[in-house]
Amino acid sequence: MEMQINNLKHNEPKEKIMETTLTKKLNGLNTAQLFETVEHIKGQPHLAQFRFRAKNRWIDGTVNRSTIQGFYGAGREDESRKTPFEYATDEPPILLGNNEGANTGEFLLHTLAGCVTTTTILHATARGIKINSISTELEGDVDVQGALGLDESVPVGFTEIRMNMTISADCPAKELDELMEYAKSHSPIFNSISRPVPIQLGWNKR
Amino acid sequence: MEMQINNLKHNEPKEKIMETTLTKKLNGLNTAQLFETVEHIKGQPHLAQFRFRAKNRWIDGTVNRSTIQGFYGAGREDESRKTPFEYATDEPPILLGNNEGANTGEFLLHTLAGCVTTTTILHATARGIKINSISTELEGDVDVQGALGLDESVPVGFTEIRMNMTISADCPAKELDELMEYAKSHSPIFNSISRPVPIQLGWNKR
Numbered sequence: 001m002e003m004q005i006n007n008l009k010h011n012e013p014k015e016k017i018m019e020t021t022l023t024k025k026l027n028g029l030n031t032a033q034l035f036e037t038v039e040h041i042k043g044q045p046h047l048a049q050f051r052f053r054a055k056n057r058w059i060d061g062t063v064n065r066s067t068i069q070g071f072y073g074a075g076r077e078d079e080s081r082k083t084p085f086e087y088a089t090d091e092p093p094i095l096l097g098n099n100e101g102a103n104t105g106e107f108l109l110h111t112l113a114g115c116v117t118t119t120t121i122l123h124a125t126a127r128g129i130k131i132n133s134i135s136t137e138l139e140g141d142v143d144v145q146g147a148l149g150l151d152e153s154v155p156v157g158f159t160e161i162r163m164n165m166t167i168s169a170d171c172p173a174k175e176l177d178e179l180m181e182y183a184k185s186h187s188p189i190f191n192s193i194s195r196p197v198p199i200q201l202g203w204n205k206r
Numbered sequence: 207m208e209m210q211i212n213n214l215k216h217n218e219p220k221e222k223i224m225e226t227t228l229t230k231k232l233n234g235l236n237t238a239q240l241f242e243t244v245e246h247i248k249g250q251p252h253l254a255q256f257r258f259r260a261k262n263r264w265i266d267g268t269v270n271r272s273t274i275q276g277f278y279g280a281g282r283e284d285e286s287r288k289t290p291f292e293y294a295t296d297e298p299p300i301l302l303g304n305n306e307g308a309n310t311g312e313f314l315l316h317t318l319a320g321c322v323t324t325t326t327i328l329h330a331t332a333r334g335i336k337i338n339s340i341s342t343e344l345e346g347d348v349d350v351q352g353a354l355g356l357d358e359s360v361p362v363g364f365t366e367i368r369m370n371m372t373i374s375a376d377c378p379a380k381e382l383d384e385l386m387e388y389a390k391s392h393s394p395i396f397n398s399i400s401r402p403v404p405i406q407l408g409w410n411k412r
Contacts, residue, residue, distance in 0.1 A: 028267030029302055037302070038354060048351040048360075052311040056319030058340035061234030064323045066316040068308045073300060073350075080298045085308040087293065089320035092286045094279060096235055096243070096328075102274045102291045104321035104395045105258040110272040111313035113262030114295035116407070117270045118310065119353060122302075133412065134264035144279075145254040147325060147394050148244060154254075156391065157398035165409040173411050180409050185362065188353050189310045192363035194405045199396060201322070203371040203386050205379050206339065 029125045038126075040074075047074045062097035063090045095144075105158065108193070109138040112163065115189030120167075123182055129175065132168035161193070235331045244332075246280075253280045268303035269296045301350075311364065314399070315344040318369065321395030326373075329388055335381065338374035367399070 024031050041048045050073035056066045069084035070077060089104050091097030102110070113136045124131050139162050146156035169176050184190060230237050247254045256279035262272045275290035276283060295310050297303030308316070319342045330337050345368050352362035375382050390396060 025267075028269075033302060038356065041351065041354065042356060045351060045357070048349050048354075048356070050311075050348045050350055051345050052309070052315060052348065053343070053345045054312055054315035054319060056316065056323060056342040056344070058323050058327065058337070061231075062324050062327065063234075064320050064340075066319055068312045068316065071298075071312070078298055078300060080300070081305055085312070087308070087313075087316050089317065089324070091324070092277075092284055094243075094284060094286070096239060099287055102293070103258070104317040104324065105256075106260055106274045106277070106291075107293075107313060107317035107320065108395055108398060109258060109260035110262065110274065110293050111295065111310040111317065112405070113260060113272055114270050114313070115310035117262060117264050118268050118295070118297065121264065121268065122353075123355075131264070134270075136262040137259070138262070139257050139259045142256045142258065142394055143254050144256055144394075145247065145251060146397075147328075147392050148247065148254075149329075149388070149392055150244065150248060150254070151251070155397070155401075157394040157396075157401070158403045161403060161405045163405060163407045165407070166412050167409055168412040176409070176411050180407075182355070184407055186353050186355055188348055188350075188363040189314055190363075190405060190407070191352075191361070192314060192399060193403050195361075195363070196402050197364045197399050198366050199318070199400045200366065200368045201371070201386075201390055201396070202369070203373055203382070205382050206372050206374040 026128070027121050027125045027131050029121065031125060034122070034125060044075075049073070059088070062095070063088060063100050065089075105140060105142055108158070109140055109161065112161065112189050112193060113138055116163070116165070116183060116187045119187040119190075120165075120179065120183040123186065124169065124179055127175075127179065129179060130170040132170070134165060134167050136163060136165045138163045158193075232334070233327050233331045233337050235327065237331060240328070240331060250281075255279070265294070268301070269294060269306050271295075311346060311348055314364070315346055315367065318367065318395050318399060319344055322369070322371070322389060322393045325393040325396075326371075326385065326389040329392065330375065330385055333381075333385065335385060336376040338376065340371060340373050342369060342371045344369045364399075 065088045067084045088101035090100035140158045145151045146154040271294045273290045294307035296306035346364045351357045352360040
């Protein structure tokens with residue numbers, strides 16, 4: 001990864017430089033923490049192993065709810081969340097639900113947009129590019145004959161997702177194109193959807 | 207799809223049967239609406255074409271927010287949601303954020319669990335199987351060296367997801383196994399993650 005710290009002033013006293021480095025933010029990210037994190041991981045690649053988790057419980061009909069709190073990463077259990085996140089999924093009436101949450105297809109689009117955006121911000125910051133705004137529109141096609149089992153020749157799930165980002169950034173168009181090609185190929189969720197991920201699904205009867 | 211309506215009492219007056227059929231619920235689903243929906247789609251397969259949507263906006267640092275409201279399906283624009291759903295993603299401090307929402311990897315696990323659960327409920331209902339409870343635990347492995355671009359040999363995104371469901375259902379174990387194998391192969395999100403989905407990503411500079 002290319003890395004640049006553009007704003008260090010080397011003729012300032014060392015304490016001043018340290019302070020500036022430690023508090024400097026670009027795109028809302030603490031650049032010192034970003035570079036420290038990268039250096040740590042370079043020296044000890046096992047710190048890069050993360051294991052994310054979720055629990056989910058069926059409520060009724062098309063409603064279920066996930067609870068998300070701890071994860072393993074950087075060599076230890078994370079304890080930064082004092083209370084869990086909770087998210088419900090439901091379906092609209094036309095798909096037999098009551099709109100108590102977005103449906104799971106929409107949540108997939110949400111997490112895809114979120115990940116490409118965060119990956120863009122991360123690598124823009126590492127390159128010293130200031131981002132002013134990012135807004136994204138997504139749509140994805142599903143033929144529900146697949147899920148309903150009405151026609152086994154119809155693919156189950158999304159057949160295509162289209163995603164358009166509008167970005168304001170303080171850099172030439174060519175640099176933005178390079179940044180976006182890099183973000184696309186380095187976004188974990190983009191690649192978890194566009195490439196196959198093995199899922200081990202087990203169940204037991206209670 | 208195998209379909210059974212087990213609870214119609216054919217010696218009752220026709221009005222009574224109709225009323226029972228229209229209001230009958232199994233697993234919180236209106237069984238009449240389920241079968242009507244399936245019959246409609248069988249007759250007019252274009253009604254099965256859905257287009258889901260999301261909009262996302264970068265807020266600051268690792269925080270962004272999605273807005274989800276309309277979609278196209280069953281031959282028309284859906285207008286059932288009077289207000290949009292909003293969901294933020296963020297990262298924990300160790301990944302440079304401030305926990306203003308679950309991260310995108312966790313949202314992927316959430317939507318996977320939600321979809322397999324809803325697909326299970328849908329097909330259990332179609333088979334006349336009463337489900338008492340479903341609870342699911344998921345974990346997924348990510349090596350963040352991939353996303354950071356520190357080692358191009360490391361895959362970007364989840365390398366494996368493990369998912370365990372505990373189910374209480376009023377049916378023999380063998381029927382539950384058949385149901386779950388069916389749900390696994392007919393869950394849109396399970397198949398959108400375990401198989402590759404093409405994503406067209408475009409951007410323009412504002």
